[in-house]
Amino acid sequence: MFESPWKSFYKHKYDEWHVTIPYDQSNYMCALCPDGINPEFGKDRERLARLIAAAPELLEACVDAGMTFQHYAELHAAKGTPEGDLKAKRNLDMAKKLCKAIAKARGETS
Secondary structure: OOOOOOOEEEEEEEEEEEEEEOOOOOOEEEOOOOOOOOOHHHHHHHHHHHHHHHHHHHHHHHHHHHHHHHHHHHHHHHHHOOOHHHHHHHHHHHHHHHHHHHHHHHHOOH
């Protein structure tokens, strides 16, 4: 299992959630600061920091799941039955949905 080197943590002194991302020989730090315009954003800073820190693992899981859905779509389609065709379509639809999300995460879409 891939474990992301990205980490999230809270800095009490600044009331900020941070995410560290390894870059070259050091770390790049991203701060999710309080938003003076939208106070509701402050409530989500911890959740967003944790989501950002988990992004590499989530991406890997999506890639694995997409390949699994594709594999099962092929297996069900090979049965040549109406039930197999329905299951193949459902699996293929999920594979396509994951591929679209993966492409967006990788910046491969406009």
